[in-house]
Amino acid sequence: xxxxxxxxxxxxxxxxxxxxxxxxxxxxxxxxxxxxxxxxxxxxxxxxxxxxxxxxxxxxxxxxxxxxxxxxxxxxxxxxxxxxxxxxxxxxxxxxxxxxxxxxxxxxxxxxxxxxxxxxxxxxxxxxxxxxxxxxxxxxxxxxxxxxxxxxxxxxxxxxxxx
Amino acid sequence: xxxxxxxxxxxxxxxxxxxxxxxxxxxxxxxxxxxxxxxxxxxxxxxxxxxxxxxxxxxxxxxxxxxxxxxxxxxxxxxxxxxxxxxxxxxxxxxxxxxxxxxxxxxxxxxxxxxxxxxxxxxxxxxxxxxxxxxxxxxxxxxxxxxxxxxxxxxxxxxxxxxxxxxxxxxxxxxxxxxxxxxxxxxxxxxxxxxxxxxxxxxxxxxxxxxxxxxxxxxxxxxxxxxxxxxxxxxxxxxxxxxxxxxxxxxxxxxxxxxxxxxxxxxxxxxxxxxxxxxxxxxxxxxxxxxxxxxxxxxxxxxxxxxxxxxxxxxxxxxxxxxxxxxxxxxxxxxxxxxxxxxxxxxxxxxxxxxxxxxxxxxxxxxxxxxxxxxxxxxxxxxxxxxxxxxxxxxxxxxxxxxxxxxxxxxxxxxxxxxxxxxxxxxxxxxxxxxxxxxxxxxxxxxxxxxxxxxxxxxxxxxxxxxxxxxxxxxxxxxxxxxxxxxxxxxxxxxxxxxxxxxxxxxxxxxxxxxxxxxx
Ligand SMILES: Cc1cc2nc3c(=O)[nH]c(=O)nc-3n(C[C@H](O)[C@H](O)[C@H](O)COP(=O)(O)O)c2cc1C
Ligand code: SF4
Ligand code: FES
Numbered sequence: 001x002x003x004x005x006x007x008x009x010x011x012x013x014x015x016x017x018x019x020x021x022x023x024x025x026x027x028x029x030x031x032x033x034x035x036x037x038x039x040x041x042x043x044x045x046x047x048x049x050x051x052x053x054x055x056x057x058x059x060x061x062x063x064x065x066x067x068x069x070x071x072x073x074x075x076x077x078x079x080x081x082x083x084x085x086x087x088x089x090x091x092x093x094x095x096x097x098x099x100x101x102x103x104x105x106x107x108x109x110x111x112x113x114x115x116x117x118x119x120x121x122x123x124x125x126x127x128x129x130x131x132x133x134x135x136x137x138x139x140x141x142x143x144x145x146x147x148x149x150x151x152x153x154x155x156x157x158x159x160x161x162x163x
Numbered sequence: 164x165x166x167x168x169x170x171x172x173x174x175x176x177x178x179x180x181x182x183x184x185x186x187x188x189x190x191x192x193x194x195x196x197x198x199x200x201x202x203x204x205x206x207x208x209x210x211x212x213x214x215x216x217x218x219x220x221x222x223x224x225x226x227x228x229x230x231x232x233x234x235x236x237x238x239x240x241x242x243x244x245x246x247x248x249x250x251x252x253x254x255x256x257x258x259x260x261x262x263x264x265x266x267x268x269x270x271x272x273x274x275x276x277x278x279x280x281x282x283x284x285x286x287x288x289x290x291x292x293x294x295x296x297x298x299x300x301x302x303x304x305x306x307x308x309x310x311x312x313x314x315x316x317x318x319x320x321x322x323x324x325x326x327x328x329x330x331x332x333x334x335x336x337x338x339x340x341x342x343x344x345x346x347x348x349x350x351x352x353x354x355x356x357x358x359x360x361x362x363x364x365x366x367x368x369x370x371x372x373x374x375x376x377x378x379x380x381x382x383x384x385x386x387x388x389x390x391x392x393x394x395x396x397x398x399x400x401x402x403x404x405x406x407x408x409x410x411x412x413x414x415x416x417x418x419x420x421x422x423x424x425x426x427x428x429x430x431x432x433x434x435x436x437x438x439x440x441x442x443x444x445x446x447x448x449x450x451x452x453x454x455x456x457x458x459x460x461x462x463x464x465x466x467x468x469x470x471x472x473x474x475x476x477x478x479x480x481x482x483x484x485x486x487x488x489x490x491x492x493x494x495x496x497x498x499x500x501x502x503x504x505x506x507x508x509x510x511x512x513x514x515x516x517x518x519x520x521x522x523x524x525x526x527x528x529x530x531x532x533x534x535x536x537x538x539x540x541x542x543x544x545x546x547x548x549x550x551x552x553x554x555x556x557x558x559x560x561x562x563x564x565x566x567x568x569x570x571x572x573x574x575x576x577x578x579x580x581x582x583x584x585x586x587x588x589x590x591x592x593x594x595x596x597x598x599x600x601x602x603x604x605x606x607x608x609x610x611x612x613x614x615x616x617x618x619x620x621x622x623x624x625x626x627x628x629x630x631x632x633x634x635x636x637x638x639x640x641x642x643x644x645x646x647x648x649x650x651x652x653x654x655x656x657x658x659x660x661x662x663x664x665x666x667x668x669x670x671x672x673x674x675x676x677x678x679x680x681x682x683x
Contacts, residue, residue, distance in 0.1 A: 031430070068431035085582050089584045126354065127354055128354070128509075139177075
């Protein structure tokens, strides 16, 4: 089950203060929050603003600048599919079409049952063994439609929390 | 004296992506089951990525390679007698003697794939720390002079002479200076930084320490793209080992000089590879590009003098210090000295990493090393230097791989990545993608890039849909001129390069029968 940050404010605050001694603490804090909760809840904005002594607008501007930070909880499995040129040359866009036509999954969205979030990334450094994806931080290469279907179906049958 | 058999199974992310961890686990299981003593080393990758997982078994004659090895092949390797398995169907022979390896000049990547990346003992046994020891006996100015004399130019893309950058930081007076390693490696078709960080992280750390000692900086940051979780884990462990071995800390190798290091993760923004955007991001802000001057060398991280260098630039320094500037400069040609790690990727049969002296032609790489496309169809285009680089047609494959020769054909070397496309590629779509990527990744600071890229996508949609083609192509050419001339940084300034190369070399793709307006 996804944790809701509102209920976890104290924990979020402790994560923030843990990182405050760092130079340029903002990104490490945002990563820590997302690691813990799967996304950066808007409830964190005032906490960050106060801890870092900057305006809430600045915090929001920073969060939205970076593609990594989600504004909503993701599915239990996060698939980051590379759509850069080297993966295009071996058919990543066909996988995008396949996800839609066979699994009703569209890019940068979460499946209705909450099992999978499919995200666009630009290059995972596996460009000689594409198409490539990170599946919950596990790098997978040479993804064809069969492998892709396996990943999605495995995700759909996985009940547990994000790993 | 141990009688165990040394077996290597790479832990490089690319190898893992095609099953290396499962193969390694199976190796251990089989060995236990058969009561055979093995010592399993998780090395980096040799760079022959189409052979991954590439298992190596040590023999008196050298390391024999097998690949690609699947979990189901492991038992048969044991049955064939491991070190005596030279006749196994997957046997490749002695790895160091394979054509792919023999034709290279491995300086920066000398240890990658050979050693256990996290063993300081292995590192020293293979020549590690010699460069730093040499540097510690010199003055800062002398180290800087060695780097200048080597002819090393930044491997991140812009090709700026590394020694000159270091001298600026060396000469600046400040209470605090920084060494920042640009490990954002955002270009499609590139993975050399990743392979080095995963396969020989101490080389990068040693290079950063030498930089710190040279210019009087005591603190370093590695800005690593968040898309590299495997490299992140390796770097964290490597830094801990380096601290235990006094490669980092208050007194580097007992010299009394201090240097310490942290890894910071990016957050999925391509523009944060641009050095000033990167510095903003490290400071905890949005990655908006800074106007130059002031240059980062004088006014960098938190306003302090800062060296920002690519992973490979920094990782080349230990070799230069250990072997002498002239030895490095002896490789290469013209103003491109030393070696270049080339990455060949995309629709290619033999993809991977090759470190070569500058001057080899594109054809030798694509046909000689790459052996054509994975699909078996003819090569139609190769994009060199990432998403801002040109699409180069086969007629130009006799061009040498160096900074100036590529500039001569309106292309660029960038970070040395080459992405192969077969004849099914639609170059109008690739041109559209170049604009789309720029629109998504623009930092938004200047209008020609922010608005221009979006306008470029619209124009390409119309061209693909067959609407007022001549007029729209003309408007698009004007737009690329404006972006080239008026963008603040190379994101907007170079997006025209892939677009125009596609248009100029493949005009027929821009006049194909009309397609319905591109969905999505
Ligand atoms: C849009 C853009 C993206 C860039 N991305 C990278 C990158 O991912 N890695 C890198 O080392 N340099 C990148 N650069 C180049 C850096 O701005 C800078 O030139 C480099 O870090 C300097 O180090 P070097 O001299 O060792 O190459 C990029 C530049 C631009 C304009
Ligand atoms: S060219 Fe694009 S990325 Fe560069 S400063 Fe201008 S808006 Fe930002
Ligand atoms: S382009 Fe897909 S991993 Fe690099």
